[in-house]
Amino acid sequence: MDLRHIKYFIAVAEEQSFSKAAQRLHMSQPPLSMQIKQLEEEIGTELFYRTSQGVSLTPSGKVFLKSVLPIQNQIHHAIRQTQSTANGDIGELRLGFTGTAILNPLIPKAIKAFQKEYPAVNLILTEANSLLLIEAILHNELDIAVIRPPKTHFNGISIQHLIEERLVAVLPQNYLLSDGKLNSLEALKNERFIVSPYEVSAGLFEATVHACQQSGFEPKFGPSAPQIVSILSLVAANIGVSLVPESTQQLNIKGIQYQTLDPKISKIGLGLAYKEDHHSQPAINFSSILHSLLHRIYE
Secondary structure, eight states: OOHHHHHHHHHHHHHTOHHHHHHHTTSOHHHHHHHHHHHHHHHTSOOEEEETTEEEEOHHHHHHHHHHHHHHHHHHHHHHHHHHHHHTSSEEEEEEEOTTGGGSTHHHHHHHHHHHHOTTEEEEEEEOOHHHHHHHHHTTSOSEEEEOOOSSOOTTEEEEEEEEEOEEEEEETTOOOGGGSOOOGGGGTTSEEOOOOTTTOHHHHHHHHHHHHHTTSOOEEOOOOSSHHHHHHHHHTTSOBEEEEGGGGGOOOTTEEEEEOOTTSOOEEEEEEEETTOOOHHHHHHHHHHHHHHHHHHO
């Protein structure tokens, strides 16, 4: 049985007229009458009484109508669901982010805007370091992630550059500075730098090394720490110093001070990573919102 037959039958039943049903269906009456006749022959019984005043359902037609109406409703629902899925209005978004990335105000704003615009999308958030997030994307465990892009290229992964953040120095609160300011990063060349290992935070590790090299020295490393809060806590314990993205300054941990660096010192990037051959409409929609916010900030 052709689904068109069901559509035609319902139209005739509701309009109680072949001519009105034909107008509703945007077709001529003879082909419609022929299709209904074929349906009746297939079922083996008449579905309509045909009179000069119009048509009405036979008892068999009433039973058939009651049975096929749910089918039509299911088809309409299926079409709406399919269209909503294609538009990214429903479904899920598996979004990853690093601990320092989420501190940038741009990211929480984008998440909030996405939830407001797509309330029916199930948002699954995952925090991890950039390399783990990239691995999760490659294994189809995440749709998209906000990361600190490492210099290493990963086959199958695209990274959209978002912004560059300045680095700031984190020092113990009682660290002695002339005039209360850090005049140059070179002044810290004898200090131990607290960083996350490369395999934990490749982007920040590389940015720290590059900034020190720009200032004429190779950094000496102290104990490593897996998370930004751990880094700041070790600095507060007078174990060493560190370099972090400027958005980290919103973390007010007792016992530390932030010092700005020369604007020429290398910066640390913020990027959006996704699998090249993975097409998630919710991820595309999130990326669009993120870039729209960026455009408003820098327009």
